[in-house]
Amino acid sequence: MLILGLNAFHADASAALFSDGELIAAAEEERFNRVKHASGLPIDATRWVLSYAGVKPGEVDHIALSKSPHVHKARRAAQGIRHTVRQRSLPRERLAARVRTLSLDQELGRALDVDLTAGCVVHPVEHHPSHIASAFFASPFDDAAVCSVDGLGDFVSMAWGTGRGSRIELDHRVFFPHSLGFFYTAITQYLGFPHYGDEYKVMGLAPYGTPRYLPEMRRILTANGPDFRLTMDFFRHGRESIQWDFASGSPTVGPLFAPELEDLLGPARLPDEPLDDRHRDIAASAQARLEEVVLPILATLKKKTGLPALAMAGGVALNVTANSLIADATGFERVFIQPAANDSGTSIGAALYVAHHTLGASRGFVMRDVYLGPSFTTEECAAKLEEAGVAYERLDEATLCRRTAELIANARIVGWFQGRMEFGPRALGNRSIVCDPRNPDMKDIVNRRTKRRESFRPFAPSILVERASEVYEIDGPSPYMLFAPRVRPPWRDRIPAVTHVDGTGRIQTVDRRSNQRYWELIHAFDKLTGVPLVLNTSFNENEPIVCTPEEAIACYLRADMDVLVLEDLLVTRRS
Amino acid sequence: MKVVPIESGATVFVASGRARFSPQEGLALPMRSELDHLRRVLDSCDEAEVRRVVVLGSSDVAGLAETVDGRSVQAPRARYAEVKAALEDECVLRAEAGMPITSVRLAPVHGAGKSRTMDLVRLVRRRIVPLPSGGRHSIGFVLLDDAIRALTWLGQNAAPAVVAVGGGPTPLRDLLDQLAIAQGVQPRFVPVPIPKRGLRTVATLPMPSSLHWLVRLSLPKAVQMEVPIPISPLREVAARLVSAC
Numbered sequence: 102m103l104i105l106g107l108n109a110f111h112a113d114a115s116a117a118l119f120s121d122g123e124l125i126a127a128a129e130e131e132r133f134n135r136v137k138h139a140s141g142l143p144i145d146a147t148r149w150v151l152s153y154a155g156v157k158p159g160e161v162d163h164i165a166l167s168k169s170p171h172v173h174k175a176r177r178a179a180q181g182i183r184h185t186v187r188q189r190s191l192p193r194e195r196l197a198a199r200v201r202t203l204s205l206d207q208e209l210g211r212a213l214d215v216d217l218t219a220g221c222v223v224h225p226v227e228h229h230p231s232h233i234a235s236a237f238f239a240s241p242f243d244d245a246a247v248c249s250v251d252g253l254g255d256f257v258s259m260a261w262g263t264g265r266g267s268r269i270e271l272d273h274r275v276f277f278p279h280s281l282g283f284f285y286t287a288i289t290q291y292l293g294f295p296h297y298g299d300e301y302k303v304m305g306l307a308p309y310g311t312p313r314y315l316p317e318m319r320r321i322l323t324a325n326g327p328d329f330r331l332t333m334d335f336f337r338h339g340r341e342s343i344q345w346d347f348a349s350g351s352p353t354v355g356p357l358f359a360p361e362l363e364d365l366l367g368p369a370r371l372p373d374e375p376l377d378d379r380h381r382d383i384a385a386s387a388q389a390r391l392e393e394v395v396l397p398i399l400a401t402l403k404k405k406t407g408l409p410a411l412a413m414a415g416g417v418a419l420n421v422t423a424n425s426l427i428a429d430a431t432g433f434e435r436v437f438i439q440p441a442a443n444d445s446g447t448s449i450g451a452a453l454y455v456a457h458h459t460l461g462a463s464r465g466f467v468m469r470d471v472y473l474g475p476s477f478t479t480e481e482c483a484a485k486l487e488e489a490g491v492a493y494e495r496l497d498e499a500t501l502c503r504r505t506a507e508l509i510a511n512a513r514i515v516g517w518f519q520g521r522m523e524f525g526p527r528a529l530g531n532r533s534i535v536c537d538p539r540n541p542d543m544k545d546i547v548n549r550r551t552k553r554r555e556s557f558r559p560f561a562p563s564i565l566v567e568r569a570s571e572v573y574e575i576d577g578p579s580p581y582m583l584f585a586p587r588v589r590p591p592w593r594d595r596i597p598a599v600t601h602v603d604g605t606g607r608i609q610t611v612d613r614r615s616n617q618r619y620w621e622l623i624h625a626f627d628k629l630t631g632v633p634l635v636l637n638t639s640f641n642e643n644e645p646i647v648c649t650p651e652e653a654i655a656c657y658l659r660a661d662m663d664v665l666v667l668e669d670l671l672v673t674r675r676s
Numbered sequence: 677m678k679v680v681p682i683e684s685g686a687t688v689f690v691a692s693g694r695a696r697f698s699p700q701e702g703l704a705l706p707m708r709s710e711l712d713h714l715r716r717v718l719d720s721c722d723e724a725e726v727r728r729v730v731v732l733g734s735s736d737v738a739g740l741a742e743t744v745d746g747r748s749v750q751a752p753r754a755r756y757a758e759v760k761a762a763l764e765d766e767c768v769l770r771a772e773a774g775m776p777i778t779s780v781r782l783a784p785v786h787g788a789g790k791s792r793t794m795d796l797v798r799l800v801r802r803r804i805v806p807l808p809s810g811g812r813h814s815i816g817f818v819l820l821d822d823a824i825r826a827l828t829w830l831g832q833n834a835a836p837a838v839v840a841v842g843g844g845p846t847p848l849r850d851l852l853d854q855l856a857i858a859q860g861v862q863p864r865f866v867p868v869p870i871p872k873r874g875l876r877t878v879a880t881l882p883m884p885s886s887l888h889w890l891v892r893l894s895l896p897k898a899v900q901m902e903v904p905i906p907i908s909p910l911r912e913v914a915a916r917l918v919s920a921c
Contacts, residue, residue: 226797242765312769313769315761315765315769316711316765316766316769317707317708317762319750319761319762319765320703320761320762325749325751326749332703332758333702334702334703334704361702361703361704364702364704364708365703365704365705365707365708366708440757559686562748646834
């Protein structure tokens with residue numbers, strides 16, 4: 102049975118293909134059309150997952166779409182009426198989005214040149230159950246408390262309940278306009294980061310400040326037990342039309358914060374304005390408030406379900422600082438967060454939801470890694486290097502890893518391109534830029550020279566899983582950069598480039614079984630230096646992570662990297 | 677606002693927050709102005725290394741909670757209470773940072789010059805007094821004299837970051853009985869059954885302040901006295917309220 106999961110008309114549009122319960126391929130549209138967080142219909146990603154599996158579009162049995170126009174109709178209608186009365190105009194954008202979703206199968210059929218209505222069932226799956234399915238049905242848990250938190254999807258911003266076997270039962274939903282995601286996005290926009298997906302910048306900025314605006318944040322986002330509310334004085338989305346475009350291309354969300362937020366916190370920062378202490382303190386306060394609200398909700402969920410495990414997804418689940426507090430603050434003994442916790446993961450989730458919850462298939466799939474995208478052979482890479490006129494050396498694996506490790510230890514910035522591309526927002530050793538974590542200047546060098554991004558943003562380490570607990574205060578593996586444990590004191594000065602100002606590191610533990618070559622590289626670096634980790638950041642420069650060798654070569658040349666490794670090929674500036 | 681220099685080792689009482697805000701003002705500006713003012717005062721207190729700071733807050737931060745103490749969850753229902761809750765949070769942050777500060781969840785104060793006291797005393801002068809739910813529920817208030825004694829104690833002694841100062845449980849019927857005795861009148865009390873849930877909804881609606889007061893009188897509320905001072909007996913309270921009017 103073939104199930105095609107799609108995240109369409111949301112940000113991070115994506116496609117995932119399951120064959121008889123196994124995840125064959127998954128990719129985000131942005132990696133193909135090169136538009137960051139691309140929304141709309143994931144045509145190129147769909148074409149690719151089908152071609153990778155050798156499947157024709159007409160052979161797909163089920164299409165699972167992580168969006169349903171058929172849920173919460175009364176609330177949507179009421180909001181539509183409120184909008185119409187207040188604005189004295191129809192909510193045209195919302196109506197158009199609804200029409201698009203309803204005719205998705207036709208549009209997709211046209212794009213793929215096939216009649217999807219014949220022999221294929223299209224299942225609209227509500228957004229948050231899709232998120233939850235992406236976590237629970239991909240987790241190793243038979244039973245778990247489940248939760249999803251994001252900005253908004255199908256009129257809901259948060260949902261929680263229980264997953265048991267092949268069923269998910271939701272006990273509670275938080276509806277528009279109240280949203281933890283919108284709270285964080287509004288503060289992100291207020292702090293002068295206007296682009297979709299900039300929230301992680303606020304998370305990175307927060308440890309530089311002190312939460313002295315917490316009293317204000319508590320009034321902006323109020324909480325009472327397991328419920329929270331936005332004080333709508335400070336937000337625009339509940340009372341007026343917000344620019345909101347997920348139809349195609351780069352997603353746009355207009356300013357969510359109202360002028361009253363500036364009355365309360367002072368003038369908003371303009372994007373090119375320097376960051377000062379007030380901005381840092383506001384970021385710290387927003388982060389502290391998010392944690393104050395989310396963690397008690399999860400603690401309540403633990404108490405209500407009595408289950409030891411938690412499966413979680415949604416954009417807010419990418420907040421590693423909050424994630425790192427879950428175990429201590431809530432009592433959950435085991436936590437699985439979908440590595441593609443943002444909307445991209447809902448393509449996987451919708452497909453899993455249809456397979457298990459809708460069709461009743463028994464579970465067997467556990468997500469063990471995220472290497473689900475395209476790969477290229479050494480020969481293909483060599484051809485592209487030759488086309489670009491770039492000289493290279495071809496090496497066996499042991500030599501390649503040793504030579505690359507030596508270059509890293511000599512302060513070189515290395516573009517590392519191997520195997521299948523990662524699915525989800527993180528580069529986890531197949532489309533990564535790696536460098537020396539011991540060099541105190543490396544963070545600034547990479548931020549300024551290669552990534553051309555804000556200096557405060559931290560870098561993450563990739564560490565041999567066997568040595569992780571020696572360097573970090575962590576007990577088990579953390580393969581997806583979803584938690585930020587504290588660096589053990591003896592190591593803090595040894596790895597300054599990957600130790601954030603608050604003494605934590607957003608680690609990726611690397612297991613030899615899931616990524617052997619990356620493990621070998623770090624192992625070689627460890628043998629040379631005694632440090633079992635490297636600095637890892639995504640292979641890109643203000644663009645989607647590279648997908649193909651051409652993109653990797655272009656990025657290498659443009660972003661002033663020292664070394665490029667494409668499969669078995671080593672390229673250095675000198676060569 | 678300019679803060680006059682505070683003497684080193686002084687005890688500082690901060691009465692901040694306007695009793696009412698106009699709806700046109702919204703929430704943001706009053707909150708910002710109140711927080712700015714409080715922060716400036718507290719910064720000055722910090723510099724002067726004062727002995728203790730006592731900030732007058734409000735039991736309204738606990739919203740419609742039936743029993744209010746220093747640990748009651750914040751659930752403000754009115755803008756005034758929202759601002760008070762923000763000020764209380766600021767005090768808690770300062771206390772966590774080591775400042776010897778207490779924010780007081782003060783019950784509505786009754787005493788000389790208070791219009792709400794006049795309303796209550798006049799109420800029993802009527803021949804027929806409707807009693808919501810039979811008046812068996814407690815109403816939350818504190819006598820001015822008791823409040824002053826409690827605040828004075830807090831200025832001299834270490835206390836938690838948030839404490840409640842109220843008259844404890846005071847059944848409405850008992851209070852009205854005592855007010856009637858103190859005035860030498862004999863009104864007829866007529867119980868009016870009111871569903872509590874409906875009243876709670878009504879309490880959240882905008883209404884004239886006189887009506888708001890009556891609605892509040894109908895809702896059960898007891899603000900605890902968390903300061904070790906004796907609370908004046910009800911008979912004495914009634915006598916003082918009558919003499920104050």
